[in-house]
Amino acid sequence: MTLHFTKMHGLGNDFMVIDGIHQSPVLTPERIRQWADRHFGIGFDQLLIVEPPTTPNALFTYRIFNADGSEVGQCGNGARCFARFVLDKGLTTERDIPVDTKSGLITLHVTDDGNVTVDMGAPITEPSRIPFIADEASTAYRIALPTPIAGQTEVIVDALSMGNPHAVIDVTDVDRAPVDLLGSAIERHARFPERVNVGFMSIVDRHTIRLRVFERGAGETLACGTGACAAVVSGIRRGLLDSPCQVDLPGGSLSIAWAGATDAPVLMTGPAQTVFEGTLTE
């Protein structure tokens, strides 16, 4: 089997992108894990597949797999790379690109400066739809840790979905947050039946945050687009932030805007870059 792919990244969150319209890759969790391996494979946080649309309003379908082989509903940095990929490959000439995802239709817009703005849709806060186990909706859920971590026996999180589940934790100094230890414990906490992405947020001012994200199925990444959206929504809905916000991640910055109404879409703007083209022969 010969498979052409493109290696891309959005602020260092990196992807293997495959045109699944003109090629028919055989995808298994084992094969994805092998490709994702940074020593024995190509190395990436997520695999993105471009496929034909499944609904009349979309131009494409966009499928996302984590490095651990699990298929997921949304990926913000990947959506921006997806837009650049379909334009650069001549799969469309449209700069407004509606795309079907596992979580519904999203629209990508390539701006004049080459950045991409993604309409990520409205955030979901009902616990059962995140999914998160809770008696009632809140913005500050107390979660007991199975074993103490960095002296903590419980942690307070906000929980919401951006098409994929997120827990947001406020920290005073993001550089010193126990991202790996706490992130992996919360990722697999029993109250998140489909696991969860865990964001550690420090508020700098009402329009700026610093954020690190321990991603479900990938570990800490240099940036997480949906994590940035979730953190800003959490800050705005708790009255701590005002739209728009700059989100400073280890790999660079994103701009996130949200009008604050429950049905208002979250708009994410940032870069998308191609690293190299490759051919895999198996």
Ligand SMILES: N[C@@H](CCC[C@H](N)C(=O)O)C(=O)O
């Ligand atoms: N890196 C992504 C999110 C990818 C999916 C996530 N790990 C999940 O399992 O939901 C982003 O930029 O949003």
